[in-house]
Amino acid sequence: MNSKPVLNRLAKRRLIITAAIFVAAVGLIVYGVYSGEASEVYQKAVHICLECIGVG
């Protein structure tokens, strides 16, 4: 039995999942930036994180 069509089908399915995750990721980033999360990240990142360095 030829397994190539099965492989192609699996590869195609994987490609669709890859594309779906990519689109979802871009959508999440856009929504996150739009709702001000990048600024929240910035605020946390420009101050010393006391928990991260083991102080508090």
Place this chain on the structure above:
Amino acid sequence: MKERKRHLIQAASSLLHNPHLSNFLTGKIHQGATKHICVPGLNCYSCPGAAGACPIGSLQAVMGGRTKNISYYVLGTVLLFGVLFGRLICGFVCPFGFVQDLLHKIPSPKPGLPKRLDKTMRWGKYIALAAVLILPAILTDAYGIGAPYFCKYVCPAGTLEGGVPLAIASEAVRGALGFLFSWKMAVLLAVIAGSVLLYRPFCKYLCPLGAIYGLLNRFSAYRMKVDDNACVHCGKCEQACKMGVKVTQNINSAECIRCGLCKDVCPKHAIKSGFFIKE
């Protein structure tokens, strides 16, 4: 790709993650606009040299805040990195992975864990990921704020890149050190000792970022492939793999960091890697 070349790329990436070297002397951290952006590797944003934001720290910071229980921006960024590159980021980009690679070069016995224990412990990184995603949102204080528990109690990258340099450079930080710092130093020393003996123990057993990228390895645009027609099943690839991947059975396993060692040792050049390579 030869190991030496990979280490040069890792060194360049570590420098790109941390270009503000003069801050190590002053004990300050960078406050520029690049800190809006999450970096792909595990790199503490309290490292004096850090240019960007740590994705794991940011994820917990937003989720532990009063207003949100989920961080769309950070999750999206990590998913984007993961779906494009998978654990190629662990192998080539992550500064803390590079540190472990260098530590493992220190001459010493390299015993390896018993297979069963190793397999069980690999679940640790998924437990860490669950803790990162859940704890800051549910374990909150009276003001509704959740701590970044992974950063606070586990992350050795934060201690190495943030805690130690800041404690050396700043008297104020030194004065504030207590039990938590001692605990985090113990974790860091355990990871350092473990990295000399075992290959990348933090990546294998504890890293929540590696867990996300590992889950996306199967679907990432960058992938690896074994040409079944060329493979002679000599087993050299599996002997060479330091992450314990069964290369001929599941080359895009969640454990593969795409270091390319298997490719280098294959006598038949049966292993290929790249973006969107054909199955």
